Amino acid sequence: MADPTSFLRVPREERRRTPAERLRDWREAHVALPERGLRQQATRCMGCGIPFCHEMCPLGNLIPEWNELVAEGAWRRAIERLHATNNFPEFTGTLCPAPCEDGCVLAINSEPVTIKQIELQIIDRAWQERWITPCPPVARTGRAVAVVGSGPAGLAAAQQLTRVGHEVVVLERADRIGGLLRYGIPEFKLEKRRLDRRLFQMRREGTIFRAGIEVGVDYTVDRLRSRFDAVVLASGAPVPRDLPVAGRDLRGIHLAVEYLTWANRVQQGDVAVSPITAEGLDVVIIGGGDTGTDCFGTALRQRHSRWCTSTSALGRRIDAARRCPGRPTRPSTGPPPRTRKAAFAGSPWPPSPSSVTLNTGCAPFRLWADFVTKPGRFIRASRPSSSCPHSSR
Ligand SMILES: Cc1cc2nc3c(=O)[nH]c(=O)nc-3n(C[C@H](O)[C@H](O)[C@H](O)COP(=O)(O)OP(=O)(O)OC[C@H]3O[C@@H](n4cnc5c(N)ncnc54)[C@H](O)[C@@H]3O)c2cc1C
Numbered sequence: 001m002a003d004p005t006s007f008l009r010v011p012r013e014e015r016r017r018t019p020a021e022r023l024r025d026w027r028e029a030h031v032a033l034p035e036r037g038l039r040q041q042a043t044r045c046m047g048c049g050i051p052f053c054h055e056m057c058p059l060g061n062l063i064p065e066w067n068e069l070v071a072e073g074a075w076r077r078a079i080e081r082l083h084a085t086n087n088f089p090e091f092t093g094t095l096c097p098a099p100c101e102d103g104c105v106l107a108i109n110s111e112p113v114t115i116k117q118i119e120l121q122i123i124d125r126a127w128q129e130r131w132i133t134p135c136p137p138v139a140r141t142g143r144a145v146a147v148v149g150s151g152p153a154g155l156a157a158a159q160q161l162t163r164v165g166h167e168v169v170v171l172e173r174a175d176r177i178g179g180l181l182r183y184g185i186p187e188f189k190l191e192k193r194r195l196d197r198r199l200f201q202m203r204r205e206g207t208i209f210r211a212g213i214e215v216g217v218d219y220t221v222d223r224l225r226s227r228f229d230a231v232v233l234a235s236g237a238p239v240p241r242d243l244p245v246a247g248r249d250l251r252g253i254h255l256a257v258e259y260l261t262w263a264n265r266v267q268q269g270d271v272a273v274s275p276i277t278a279e280g281l282d283v284v285i286i287g288g289g290d291t292g293t294d295c296f297g298t299a300l301r302q303r304h305s306r307w308c309t310s311t312s313a314l315g316r317r318i319d320a321a322r323r324c325p326g327r328p329t330r331p332s333t334g335p336p337p338r339t340r341k342a343a344f345a346g347s348p349w350p351p352s353p354s355s356v357t358l359n360t361g362c363a364p365f366r367l368w369a370d371f372v373t374k375p376g377r378f379i380r381a382s383r384p385s386s387s388c389p390h391s392s393r
């Protein structure tokens with residue numbers, strides 16, 4: 001340990017751009033700490049004999065090791081330890097909900113080590129210093145592997161397989177590589193330059209990417225079998241969960257990923273204005289998970305939405321009547337309600353005819369029926385993946 005009593009003296013510090021700043025653009029929220037400050041944060045790590053942070057990390061990241069290396073200023077060794085378990089620390093450093101910090105022993109009676117921020121700054125520094133270069137295989141095995149799907153799972157598999165010498169072809173149904181990193185998760189959570197930079201590295205290592213090919217349709221399974229020695233299926237969970245209830249077909253109800261995909265296409269420069277926009281509308285989002293909150297942030301940035309309210313699966317209101325810049329808001333009717341029932345008693349309800357609903361598919365049916373019996377405009381969100389939205393790890 002660089003400083004065994006640091007955790008007693010140094011308070012936790014991390015920086016974010018203010019919400020007001022963030023609403024003005026689509027950039028990420030993170031702000032880097034100066035090197036001295038970050039190293040001090042790393043010294044807060046107690047180097048626990050049984051590091052619960054490590055156990056809580058779905059990747060088994062060697063957290064106390066790289067904390068210590070950062071505290072010592074050994075950045076290059078820190079990125080090596082980070083890459084030992086994690087192909088893409090820039091994705092997890094921006095997107096992961098950091099269960100490691102929940103597990104951190106310091107969190108028992110204090111604030112946890114800023115593990116996620118340290119991770120992100122290690123990888124950002126490594127890119128800045130040009131330490132991350134392509135690692136092509138030293139020898140070829142002569143075997144070919146197809147990877148179906150180019151989300152984080154497919155990309156990590158493809159990188160590992162390429163590096164050990166196989167010929168790897170990634171087949172992707174969408175027109176761009178990246179899966180939900182590309183078209184689901186908004187720019188303000190993951191700037192796509194991070195993804196493009198990795199793809200450039202992977203191409204230089206020898207991974208072949210083929211976008212716009214749907215396996216099973218454009219590329220038959222028989223052809224896959226005859227062309228490749230092995231196939232990795234990493235197709236994610238692309239089927240949204242629908243709610244077959246009365247009124248589902250009302251105008252303006254959309255799936256979240258459809259809504260977010262268009263918002264991402266605007267950021268990529270494909271279209272100037274999203275065909276599904278919250279502009280000028282009141283917005284109701286049902287579902288307070290990652291997908292719901294991403295819809296929330298997107299609607300707020302589509303500046304002309306007038307107010308935006310969101311409920312979680314349990315009916316808790318996660319943020320009521322957030323006013324969008326320059327627009328009038330409706331009054332909030334008191335503190336967030338505790339029960340499902342109160343959620344609606346306490347909200348400005350029912351929504352006005354111009355309301356838009358984003359629904360993550362986990363809302364109770366009764367609630368849904370309340371919505372759809374009102375004439376209005378609704379957007380409905382899908383539940384993104386099979387169970388946990390954090391299954392990418
Ligand atoms: C809005 C949203 C926000 C999220 N936010 C977070 C977050 O903050 N933190 C977090 O950890 N996780 C988050 N997640 C979850 C995370 O994005 C997923 O868990 C992760 O992307 C799953 O990775 P994957 O590679 O398994 O699948 P995906 O990313 O879904 O990629 C699968 C790919 O396979 C392609 N494909 C499917 N079928 C075929 C076929 N037949 N032929 C060719 N290609 C095919 C698809 O087009 C897709 O590109 C979020 C998800 C969503 C929807």
Ligand code: SF4
Pocket residue numbers: 044045046047048051052053054063064067103104105106113115
């Ligand atoms: S649990 Fe917290 S204090 Fe202990 S090793 Fe992990 S990051 Fe450091």
